[in-house]
Amino acid sequence: MTAVPTTPATATAGAAAPGSAGGRRRLRGRYLAVLILAAWVLLSVVLKGRDTLALGGAELTPLHTRLNEGMDAIDAGRNSNPLFLYFINYIRLFLDESVTFVQALISQPSFGRPVPVVGWLGVTGVATAVALLYGNRKVAALTAAGFAAFGLLGLWEESMDTLALTLTAVVLSLAVGIPLGIWAGLSDRVNRVVTPVLDVMQTMPTFVYLAPLTLFFLIGPASATVATMVYATPPVIRITAHGIREIPVNTLEASTSLGSTPAQALRKVRLPLAKRTIIVGANQTIMAALSMATIAALIDAPGLGKTVLKALQTLDVGTAFNAGLAIVIMAIVLDRVTSAAGRRVEAERRAGRARGPRARRIEVGLVLAAAAVLVYLSHVYVWAAKFPGEARLGSYVKQGAGAASEWVQDTLVTYTDALKNLVTYGLLNPFQSLLAGSPWWLVALVVVALALLLAGRRAAIIAGVSLVLLVLLGLWHDSMVTLATTLVATLIVMVLGVVAGVWMGRSGRVDQVLRPVLDAGQTMPAFVYLVPILGLFGATRFTAIIAAVAFAAPVSIKLVAEAVRGVSPTAVEAATAGGSSTWQLISKVQLPMARAGITLAASQGLIYVLSMVVIGGLVGAGALGYDVVAGFSQYPLRGKGLAAGLAIVVLGIMLDRIMRAAAQRAAARPASQ
Amino acid sequence: MAVPSLTEKSTPPAAAAGADDPPILDVRGLWKVFGPRADRVVGTPLAQLSRAELKHRTGCVAAVRDVSFSVRRGEVFVVMGLSGSGKSTLVRCLTRLVEPTAGEVRLDGEDVLACGERRLRELRRHRFGMVFQHFGLLPHRRVLDNVAYGLEIRGTKKDGRYERAREVLELVGLAGFEGSYPDQLSGGMQQRVGLARALAVDPEVLFFDEPFSALDPLIRREMQNEVIRLHREVGKTMIFITHDLSEALKLGDRILIMRDGALVQMGTPDQVVGAPADDYVRDFVSDVPRSDVLTLSWVMRDARPGEPLDGPELAPDTVIRDAARTVLSAGRPVKVVSGGALLGVVTTAEILEVIAGPDPGNPDSPGGESR
């Protein structure tokens, strides 16, 4: 307590009076908040179960029916409405055809043949050749091994379906995203228009737009492609724009002084210098596309995602694990190859190609020739077209994973159950009974009051409107259950984030160890998390929470670590010199000074948790997630599913706004306490 | 307002020296104001405000304020001033890398500011060349391709531009480094590439924006000599920006000194050192060994009656340091003679006076007449 309280004093030296008045007001606010919470707990006990607006799983409100009818109307207009006839249907046709075409090439029997045009040997050869020519030998070997693994796991066709969908979406995303990114990089005006749109695209939970998309593009590859593009295009736009923008003025000026036209400056200066950055953007887009392409199984996208989904629905951990493994392998291969390509571009940019143009041409020629031979073989011979052997490895993996899951569930049951019960009874149930068990008006009142106290009037208004919307959507009770899970998951994420983040931020060694793990965690498609967790905990709300935590924790940990590392070294040094213990240093200097970063970590963590709500619905979380999932599969429930999607968005906006406003308030006052 | 009168006085004789040639570059009343509504400053009472006051009142920065000068063909014209005085902005206005707010820039009589995009590019491609402080090389291109860049964008065929690029690389002493990449070269070598790139298009006027200030002193000296050599060999008009006075004195035929965007003094090196226009310039030149810059014409006096006039003869533009030994060993007044006419005499006293430093009482004692 010795060093820190001087900070605000010196910061507001000469303005002591208003500072202390603010402090008193703040203190009063805090008491009030505690008071409100206490009153809520009391009242909720008294009024338990009244006005909770609970709605059964198959029950509908008039709004849901109306939404259903509206969707029916859109369906009916598909072949008469000009918007469909002249616009949407063409896009759908184009996308469907594109995906089907790539599928015909690599995954599905086509052109009257029992096998695709290019068999496993050809595809593996081409992929390896690409990795070799754009990356290096190491990633080429990795690629070959990865593709062989798809076959060995018995998932060749599914893997190729996923790859076809991913590649189509990536090509389209890049075709749209790179030019748009360049434009946004060149023009401030375009940038100003594009940025908020991208913000919305990236923060909106992906599942929310899956259902409406199917309305326009029907269930199947077209919707999957559009959904994947919506999710995957923003990174490349942003990063390309950034790359174009950050070209040193010196270099551009030199080019202009020699009389280059704007087009020449773009072609000869900006694009070559931004190439590396654009590849980084492409990498992000590819990873996002793969993640989304697997999730798009929910709207019947072909591929590995579907295998996982089916297995999840039947709680077949072995099969789910097997397919999840294939997804992970694909993610690793795609990530490593594009990263290597980026590094190679950078190295060549700085020092030229390792080999002369002649040698390079020979190398390219040889590699392409070899790939062509493999393609030909796989086109002509069955052994090279269909992966040989009956996927023995795959069945071992399935059995092994299934057995392991059972064994783990059996032997660790005491521990997992203890953990599960601790969280469920200690945190989740109280939260849930408080939120979902009290009358809706009481909850709404409390939330608005708290928002007003902690985040200001604007946030309170937004909260009020959002809560009313939740009631109108007819999903109040489900929303509150989901809110409870979300809050618990976010709480866990933040505990993890602060503990691991501080640890990482304080120690370079820990950072070195943890960072690759977190990076890997972030590149994994969200689906994959579910499998081992499901294996451990079975299908419960708790499983959904853990999946969300696994998905959201890496981001939060990284952000906290960043913030802790960003604390001015002089402040740390001064506190250390003043004789603070490590614990004092963390709790009194580093954490308070990193507050802005920690709040950001919390709000990001929250958004990530929310985007897992629907996936949680697949593994037993119930509530809004279940409503959305049921809406995908059951015709009469699709109006309700749509409403549930909207409710998730509303929840997200409400929480995000309150957190941000509260964070701004926190940042506005000097770091203390 | 001593400044304009001095510049006015010093310009006519300077122009007279190259009298037959009209100036290659003529700049009149040039302004550059950065900030919101920058165009509403020039020509209003606001223009009279000091830079700080203008910034305070309007949020605009007057980077260049009403600067006029002209540059003769083949001259090395140095622009000097402290950091932030507007040198870079001035030189960028001349090629319109920065668009001037007001004024006139004429290249061989052609109004540069009135040029359209296309014509401006023509000028940049064929008549201007520029060397930058931070080089501005393209890291993804070999040295050869960097040097050939100017030719490439104006559409020269590959063979032609490579041949020319090799020639220029030879000229700047980088033969053998054609295939290297900028990051593989030292700072001095990178700036030689920058120089070669500017020279490759064979421009008439070369602009240098503090080209050597990122280099260490030894390399800097070497590069300065390089520029002197190049100037002798190719005879280009050069406009050279620096904040280093010794560099200015070493390279410049004439020096323009700026402060807060405005012109403070313009003249030959010995004029600047010998007759600083104000305290700013005096401060600037106070560290310079005056005997290295001033010539005999600055210190000679009329012969007194009865003085012996049989001493050695020296030209009036002999630098004092070079004359010192002769004067000291002569033991009597040394005659300063030009074209057979006796202009004055110099004795040990005058030499010592210069070496001892300026007398704060009458700083501009050594006469107003220039050579």
Ligand SMILES: Nc1ncnc2c1ncn2[C@@H]1O[C@H](COP(=O)(O)OP(=O)(O)OP(=O)(O)O)[C@@H](O)[C@H]1O
């Ligand atoms: N693009 C710009 N926008 C706003 N103000 C600018 C801009 N460029 C320069 N200035 C201002 O104009 C003034 C002159 O800048 P300039 O770069 O010409 O100085 P300089 O003499 O070249 O300095 P240095 O020796 O540091 O390079 C400075 O006060 C600077 O802040």
Ligand SMILES: [Mg+2]
């Ligand atoms: Mg400058």
